[in-house]
Amino acid sequence: MSAQICVARIGAAHGVRGAVKLWTFTEDPLAVKRYGPLLTKDGARQFEVATAREAKGHLVATLKGIATREEAERLNGLELYIAREKLPETDEDEYYHADLIGLAAVTTANEPLGRVVAIHNFGAGDIIEIAPPQGATMLLPFTNAVVPSVDLAGGRVVIELPAEIEGDDPTAA
Structure with a gap:
């Protein structure tokens, strides 16, 4: 089975006719309409976006086969995936997070640091998480200067x- 990429998460029901709030993780939020069936993580269920319109920070979408508020409420929190190869190619210096997970991390002197285990964004830009063979993981800014x-x-x-990390001065009293 090919790599699965999470492209959306279903939120609360919207209205009484089965619409849902849909948070997308794609550059173009409405792209989820073009991908065809979206699958649950285990692949057991699939959904197709019938209609979608932009709202504040999310989409309001209807899914084929979901016609009532009760049906929509049962989907709250479901993450929806597509096969990696269905996504468009990236531009130079653009990457899908899933393509980075598992890559070896090395210093500029080619010394091993560990593996990339995650890319996070807590609101101030992307953070790359590196897990060394032993010890705590490192969280570093995913910028051109650091990566x-x-x-x-x-x-x-x-x-x-980075030469020094603020607040990490062992000589401080």
């Missing part, structure tokens, strides 16, 4: 470790 090179074909990211 000067992403080599998908070579299976690695190059990390320029």
Whole structure:
């Protein structure tokens, strides 16, 4: 089975005719209408977006086969996935988070740091999480300064470790 990419999460029911709030994780929120069937993580259920319109920070969508508020309420919280190959190609210096997970992380001197385990965004920009072979994971800004090179074909990211991390001064009293 190919890699699955989470493209949306169903939220609360909207109205009485089976519409739902739909949070999308795509550059173009309405792209979810063009992907065809969207699957649950386990692939057991699939949904197709029949209609969608933009609202504040989300879409209001109807899903084929969901006609009542009660049916819509039961879907709250479901994440919807598509196969990685259905997504469009990225531009240079653009990456799908799923393509980065599992890549080796090395320093600019080619010393191993660990593996990329996640990409987070807590509102102030992307954060790359690196898990070393032992010890705590590192959370670093996913910027060109800290991650000067992403080599998908070579299976690695190059990390320029910051010289010092604020609040991490061992000499401070």
